[in-house]
Amino acid sequence: MLSSSSSGGSLRRWAPWVLIVAASIILPAVLPPFRLNLLGRFLSLGIVALGVDLIWGYTGLLSLGQGIFFALGGYAIGMHLSLNSLEPGQLPEFFGLYGVKELPAFWQPFASPLFTLVALWTIPALVAGVLGYLVFRNRIKGVYFSILTQAALLVFFNFFNGQQRLINGTNGLKTDTARLFGELVGSDAMQRNLFWLTVLLVVAAWLLCRWLTRGRFGDALVAIRDDEPRMRFTGYNPTAYKTLVFTVAGALAGISGALYTVQSGIVSPQYMAVPFSIEMVIWVAVGGRGTLIGAVLGAVLINYARSLISEQLPETWLFVQGALFLLVVTGLPDGLVGWWRQGGLQHLLAMLGRAPRASTYPGLDLDPSVQAEKSSFLSHPPGGEP
Amino acid sequence: MTLFLDTLFNGLAIGSVLMLAALGLAVVFGLMGVINMAHGELMMVGAYTTYVVQNLLKEGPLEALFPVYILLAIPSAFLVSGLAGLLLEKTVIRRLYGRPLETLLATWGVSLILQQFVRSVSSAFFLGLLLAVAVGLLAPRFTPAPWWRQPWTPLLRAGSWVLAVAAGVIIAGGLGSVRALHQPWFSARNIDVTAPQWLRGSIDLAGVTMPSARLFILALTALALVAVSWFLQKSAWGIRIRAVTQNRAMSSCLGIPTETVDALTFFVGSGLAGIAGVAVTLLGSVGPNLGGNYIVLAFMVVVLGGLGKLWGTVVAAFLLGIVDYVIGSGSLLLIWPTMPAALNSTIAFFATTSMAKVLVFILIMVFLQFRPAGLFPQKGRMVEA
Numbered sequence: 001m002l003s004s005s006s007s008g009g010s011l012r013r014w015a016p017w018v019l020i021v022a023a024s025i026i027l028p029a030v031l032p033p034f035r036l037n038l039l040g041r042f043l044s045l046g047i048v049a050l051g052v053d054l055i056w057g058y059t060g061l062l063s064l065g066q067g068i069f070f071a072l073g074g075y076a077i078g079m080h081l082s083l084n085s086l087e088p089g090q091l092p093e094f095f096g097l098y099g100v101k102e103l104p105a106f107w108q109p110f111a112s113p114l115f116t117l118v119a120l121w122t123i124p125a126l127v128a129g130v131l132g133y134l135v136f137r138n139r140i141k142g143v144y145f146s147i148l149t150q151a152a153l154l155v156f157f158n159f160f161n162g163q164q165r166l167i168n169g170t171n172g173l174k175t176d177t178a179r180l181f182g183e184l185v186g187s188d189a190m191q192r193n194l195f196w197l198t199v200l201l202v203v204a205a206w207l208l209c210r211w212l213t214r215g216r217f218g219d220a221l222v223a224i225r226d227d228e229p230r231m232r233f234t235g236y237n238p239t240a241y242k243t244l245v246f247t248v249a250g251a252l253a254g255i256s257g258a259l260y261t262v263q264s265g266i267v268s269p270q271y272m273a274v275p276f277s278i279e280m281v282i283w284v285a286v287g288g289r290g291t292l293i294g295a296v297l298g299a300v301l302i303n304y305a306r307s308l309i310s311e312q313l314p315e316t317w318l319f320v321q322g323a324l325f326l327l328v329v330t331g332l333p334d335g336l337v338g339w340w341r342q343g344g345l346q347h348l349l350a351m352l353g354r355a356p357r358a359s360t361y362p363g364l365d366l367d368p369s370v371q372a373e374k375s376s377f378l379s380h381p382p383g384g385e386p
Numbered sequence: 387m388t389l390f391l392d393t394l395f396n397g398l399a400i401g402s403v404l405m406l407a408a409l410g411l412a413v414v415f416g417l418m419g420v421i422n423m424a425h426g427e428l429m430m431v432g433a434y435t436t437y438v439v440q441n442l443l444k445e446g447p448l449e450a451l452f453p454v455y456i457l458l459a460i461p462s463a464f465l466v467s468g469l470a471g472l473l474l475e476k477t478v479i480r481r482l483y484g485r486p487l488e489t490l491l492a493t494w495g496v497s498l499i500l501q502q503f504v505r506s507v508s509s510a511f512f513l514g515l516l517l518a519v520a521v522g523l524l525a526p527r528f529t530p531a532p533w534w535r536q537p538w539t540p541l542l543r544a545g546s547w548v549l550a551v552a553a554g555v556i557i558a559g560g561l562g563s564v565r566a567l568h569q570p571w572f573s574a575r576n577i578d579v580t581a582p583q584w585l586r587g588s589i590d591l592a593g594v595t596m597p598s599a600r601l602f603i604l605a606l607t608a609l610a611l612v613a614v615s616w617f618l619q620k621s622a623w624g625i626r627i628r629a630v631t632q633n634r635a636m637s638s639c640l641g642i643p644t645e646t647v648d649a650l651t652f653f654v655g656s657g658l659a660g661i662a663g664v665a666v667t668l669l670g671s672v673g674p675n676l677g678g679n680y681i682v683l684a685f686m687v688v689v690l691g692g693l694g695k696l697w698g699t700v701v702a703a704f705l706l707g708i709v710d711y712v713i714g715s716g717s718l719l720l721i722w723p724t725m726p727a728a729l730n731s732t733i734a735f736f737a738t739t740s741m742a743k744v745l746v747f748i749l750i751m752v753f754l755q756f757r758p759a760g761l762f763p764q765k766g767r768m769v770e771a
Binding site: 060154275278321323329352 | 492497498503678743750755
């Protein structure tokens with residue numbers, strides 16, 4: 001949305017913000033706590049979807065391992081919450097079950113809130129950076145990259161799942177009954193605050209991603225997606241760009257995982273299950289890859305649909321999900337937002353016999369601000385298949 | 387020595403199942419470059435086919451054949467899985483050639499549908515599905531032809547399918563109230579295939595106990611391997627498949643029907659998944675989630691071996707099997723009891739099945755750092771190395 005002097009332009013510019021602020025004030029008042037909590041969770045999943053969109057929608061790297069970073073962020077906050085309401089010298093309860101007498105060394109720093117706040121996104125970013133660098137350095141890409149990230153996911157899953165004595169294995173860490181700032185994490189008031197925090201962070205993440213995808217860096221990402229060898233021959237080093245963007249996506253996943261954990265009350269190795277990471281990709285695909293708003297929208301819409309369907313007819317959800325995968329890939333490659341932006345509605349109306357509106361008017365063709373917007377649209381097309 | 391033989395045998399046994407699972411992938415992924423995430427579910431279809439064959443032969447007129455039902459299950463599983471794969475190729479994958487990431491997502495969707503299908507399929511469900519497909523396919527036949535040449539025809543087509551599915555759901559729901567039709571065929575629980583009498587014992591050789599089922603799987607693997615390599619190297623269609631793999635445009639110019647070749651390749655690859663499914667039933671009970679346990683490891687085998695190289699797949703599978711067993715069983719601790727304490731505790735740390743998997747995956751990823759194209763890389767000079 002280019003800045004425009006006309007009143008219509010400024011309305012278009014401000015409307016989304018007004019809408020977001022209004023929604024975040026009204027929704028907590030209207031929705032019952034359970035629904036609000038669900039919405040907060042789905043919004044926090046929007047952040048990981050933004051990361052997936054950065055690396056897949058813009059850069060063309062299909063990672064099936066974002067669950068690693070998501071869960072690492074979740075575990076960071078989970079470990080802090082298991083520690084922070086304990087008496088000095090006390091251990092989290094589950095350690096007693098496995099006969100562990102002393103807090104493992106890597107737990108120690110998580111007692112500090114400041115360290116945790118930094119760690120919950122730097123640790124995933126670091127892991128993503130190292131993993132990404134090793135993979136990209138060897139020019140492993142395409143489906144090989146996907147399979148490798150999935151293998152890495154399995155490594156982490158099996159590790160967290162198998163280590164009862166270190167991290168409580170399959171059971172995960174509960175955060176519901178812990179206290180944060182003297183308030184129960186699971187309480188309604190706390191959940192409302194967390195909802196506001198989530199909205200804030202989603203907007204911040206969106207702004208970050210928008211800043212990254214506009215300008216030269218964004219162009220470089222799209223160039224990698226569309227023709228990597230050509231970019232390399234032009235003298236750029238794709239490895240650096242790919243590593244950087246993968247790191248950013250990892251950090252976003254970590255933040256998202258932490259937010260999701262405090263709102264769902266538990267972090268467990270299931271966050272690293274193979275299907276969950278692939279689902280993240282389908283949220284972006286349905287919303288519209290290469291469009292940032294599509295990623296958030298897709299995450300919220302699909303998860304909402306999932307919770308609705310699972311409440312009514314649990315066994316049909318997998319059919320619906322499988323059909324979604326097929327439908328989006330074969331019929332709607334640019335997702336809902338991409339379809340809308342490419343004039344999907346007009347195509348639909350044209351099918352029904354309503355003539356499509358003429359795309360040009362003489363008046364518009366002479367208006368410099370419209371022309372400027374049009375050319376910026378052409379130089380930044382909203383994503384799509386190369 | 388006994389320990390060595392024991393390790394070798396168990397490693398080969400683990401590797402042979404991997405090998406069977408990866409063989410089909412080596413054909414589909416290695417030759418066609420298609421990522422089929424539903425490969426594990428095709429294995430599951432093979433396993434369930436074995437279960438059905440077993441139950442059909444258990445009693446009734448064909449009871450005499452029961453002792454050898456497993457031998458009958460092999461071709462049946464090959465056919466059923468192969469046909470399922472063929473259907474998948476004709477309906478979905480055909481539209482996505484040259485777009486591997488999309489293929490990956492679409493086939494993942496198929497795998498979800500297949501998993502839920504075996505969980506909830508009952509006679510009522512099946513009849514509803516048949517009705518939906520019939521209505522959807524026949525709708526153009528029984529409606530005025532001009533309707534199908536309008537600007538809004540795409541909407542009509544989508545609408546007719548929605549109606550067809552709705553009709554199917556309603557019929558399935560209505561029939562579901564009949565108790566006999568409501569009963570799920572398999573349900574979400576795991577199913578058990580009882581190995582025939584002659585596969586239940588074990589053979590002792592040089593101090594190593596070899597379960598007959600494992601030996602049978604080894605033999606089956608060897609047979610499948612010989613058959614596939616004969617098919618690819620010697621038979622006319624195998625040569626055509628390899629020609630299309632090497633140069634699709636040129637093969638097409640020389641009169642090779644490339645579409646048929648694609649379909650055939652996919653049929654063979656999927657059928658091999660079915661055979662792998664038969665083998666898996668001998669190792670324990672199987673369920674709808676069977677595929678997920680094998681798919682990633684099988685892909686790793688193919689990548690590790692090098693694409694398009696059958697021998698690479700073989701070596702990689704057995705190597706992985708042996709490494710997996712050596713780490714998982716902790717037999718290094720027995721071989722070298724006097725090792726330093728630090729090493730000892732490290733090895734003991736990884737000596738469980740799930741931790742062995744962790745280490746195996748890490749080792750594969752480290753290996754691919756040095757040989758990104760696998761053990762036996764394809765020769766050639768390409769930008770996209």
